[in-house]
Amino acid sequence: MKILILSTKIPWPARDGGAIATLNMALGLARKNCQVTLLTMNTGKHYFPETQLPANLRDQISIRSVNVDTKIRPVRLLLNFLFSSYPYNAQRFISKPFKTALENCLAEHDFDIVQLEGPYLLYYIPSIKGKAKIALRAHNLEHCIWKRLAERESNPLRRFYLKKLARRIRELEIKILSEIDLLVPISDADSMGFDQLGHALPVMVIPTGKDITNYPVNENEGRILLFFIGALDWGPNQEGLDWFFREIWPEIRYRWPGLALHLAGRNPAYYFNGRNLPDNVRLEGEVEDAIEFFHHHTVMIVPLLTGSGIRIKILEAMAMGKTVISTTIGAGGLGAMHGEHLFLADTPAEYIRILENLQTRKDPIQKTGMKARQFVKENFDILVLSEKLISFYKEQLV
Incomplete structure (x- = not known):
């Protein structure tokens, strides 16, 4: 089977959730004997020279990148807001060079499936129509993320803009459902959300x-070594950390003054610009090796208040036997059980109660960590999931 994957950012190095999701599936399909081509935008925010991609990666996947300027420009944003119904989030990814590269790629190869990594690739669907089946691999239900951000925004002008943006993205997601052939959400919750938008597509x-x-387990003595890892320029992560530092961290500092939080993620200046680090928070910045960072810590916090899809970093932490304390939204889509594979905390009191339990008894850290790893092994093996997706695609090609 020949599969063309389109992406709005080059998935290397695979450090953030979107890059990991795109790259792992591409590699999984390739290892199941599919001929995989990845045509990706190479943006300033995520730029990586195509010539420096690892040889072992290029041996498995044919990768082509196109430089695309997606920088947010205030004048264009304002004009879009006033005179367009198209969400600015999607307009930024409209590129004539990328469209030309796509059309050339389709002319050179007969693909069975073109897999879109997200709805912001809607603009390119007319170039694909009639040449292959079009599948949307939805990493999130995008409009829900922006709707929740709007609901939590205190600035009236910003809240007004975010509400309007959320409505536009919802309309875009409805539109793309009418243009594609197949829908591949990454969680049952997102699948139900797409159902509510209305469609009659085959879904997997x-x-x-x-x-x-790739995720070794290291034994620990039950010590609490708190950590957070995630893109610090992503709105939901910023919002969640604001809540955690405002509502939870002061009480943790009061009860356990020796406890530190190690914070890792790309572009920390986006979040900490003009702010002081809270006491006992150690900023690591963007780490070269996330697995090495996980190795030195035991308890991961995921204080997300907004989001959909699946949090990739939670899966990685669980695969390494780490204890995870997450909000219900943060752990959404995983199917993991509270107290069995991870801990759920949606209020400051719940966070403190869980930490008290972990402080007084070391066995929950060890037991939940091992059960978490087994849970990932049984439910998220990339080769099993790739085989399942290939079978779905084959059924739709008959």
């Missing part, structure tokens, strides 16, 4: 997969 839920052999 395929979570983000992991190769668990």
Whole structure:
């Protein structure tokens, strides 16, 4: 089977959730004997020279990148807001060079499936129509993220803009459902959300997969070594950390003054610009090796208040046997059980109660960590999920 994957950002190095989801599935399909071509935008925010991609990666996947300027420009944003019904989030990814590269790629190869990694690739669907089946691999239900951000925004002008943006993205998601042939959400919750938008498409839920052999487990003595890892320029992460530092961290500092939080993620200046680090928070910045960072810590916090899809970093932490404390939204789509595979905390009191339990008894850290790893192994193996997706595609090609 020949599959063309379109992406709005080059998925290397695979450090954030979107990059990991795109790359792992591409590799999984290739290892199941599909001929995989990845045509990706190479943006300033995520730029990586195509010539420097690892040889072992290029041996498995044919990768082509196109430089695309997606920088947010205030004048264009304002004009879009006033005179367009198209969401600015999607307009930024409209590129004539990328469209030309796509059309050339389609002229050179007969693909069975063109897999879109997200709805912001809607503009390119007319170039694909009639040449292959079009599948949308939806990493999130995008309009829900922006709707929740709007609901939590205190600035009236910003809240007005975010509400309007959320409505536009919802209309875009409805539009793309009418243009594609197949829908591949990454969680049951997102699948139900797409159902509510109205469509009659064949659907297969395929979570983000992991190769668990890449995630070694290190024994720990039950010590609490708190950590957070995630893109610090992503709105939901910023919102969640604001809540955590405002509502939870002061009480943690009061009860356990020796406890530190190690914070890792790209572009910390986006979040900490003009702010002081809270006491006992150690800023690591963007780490070169996330697995090495996980290795030195034991308890991961995921204080997300907004989001959909699946949090890739939770899967990685669980695969390494780490204890995860997450909001219900943060752990959404995983299917993991509270107290069995991870801990759910939606209020400051719940966070403190869980930490008290972990402080007084070391066995929950060890037991939940091992059960978490087994859970990932049984439910998120990338080769099993890739085989499932291939079978789905084959059924639709008959």
